[in-house]
Amino acid sequence: MRRSSTASQSCPNEACDGKDRVVLHGFSKVKWGRRRRYRCTACNKTFGATTGTAYKRLQHPKVKFDRVAAMSVEGISKSAIARIEGLSWNTVSRWLELASALARKFNDAKLRGYDLEELQLDELNTFLGNRNQKTWVYAGIEVSSRLWPTTLVGPRTWRNTKTFIRRIADSSEWAPFP
Numbered sequence: 001m002r003r004s005s006t007a008s009q010s011c012p013n014e015a016c017d018g019k020d021r022v023v024l025h026g027f028s029k030v031k032w033g034r035r036r037r038y039r040c041t042a043c044n045k046t047f048g049a050t051t052g053t054a055y056k057r058l059q060h061p062k063v064k065f066d067r068v069a070a071m072s073v074e075g076i077s078k079s080a081i082a083r084i085e086g087l088s089w090n091t092v093s094r095w096l097e098l099a100s101a102l103a104r105k106f107n108d109a110k111l112r113g114y115d116l117e118e119l120q121l122d123e124l125n126t127f128l129g130n131r132n133q134k135t136w137v138y139a140g141i142e143v144s145s146r147l148w149p150t151t152l153v154g155p156r157t158w159r160n161t162k163t164f165i166r167r168i169a170d171s172s173e174w175a176p177f178p
């Protein structure tokens, strides 16, 4: 068994400061084979390769999950994706929820201190669920880089508008409220 430190794994324990002190800890059995488990020698916690990722407890190959996310980004509907991949609509919907939640988390953590050259703000009128519930999508895009710093969904109020602007200001070098 390999026991070397694996550079590709870092400790998912947020309170741990020994992120790179991870060793192989054996294997766990899953339906279609086995998965590696790891142990952090700093905090002694064990975890799997998919802990904290969208692949955790996934009953399908990872590439399938990736394809579903990619198709959605290209604008393909959930129903069409479900037909193409032979999945239920509910599974596609659940995977996309998960993917977007993690993408949001990634953006919140990594999207910091960028420059804004030209910020284009839009609010789009849309409907939720039953078509009677009108709502607004606030979207901001940095024109030169096509960076999409944030999105907010909700009623068109001064409070939401301010929250939206504040979020962009907090993550970028821009200071709209001196």
Ligand SMILES: [Zn+2]
Pocket: 011, 012, 013, 016, 017, 018, 019, 040, 041, 042, 043, 044, 045
């Ligand atoms: Zn640790």
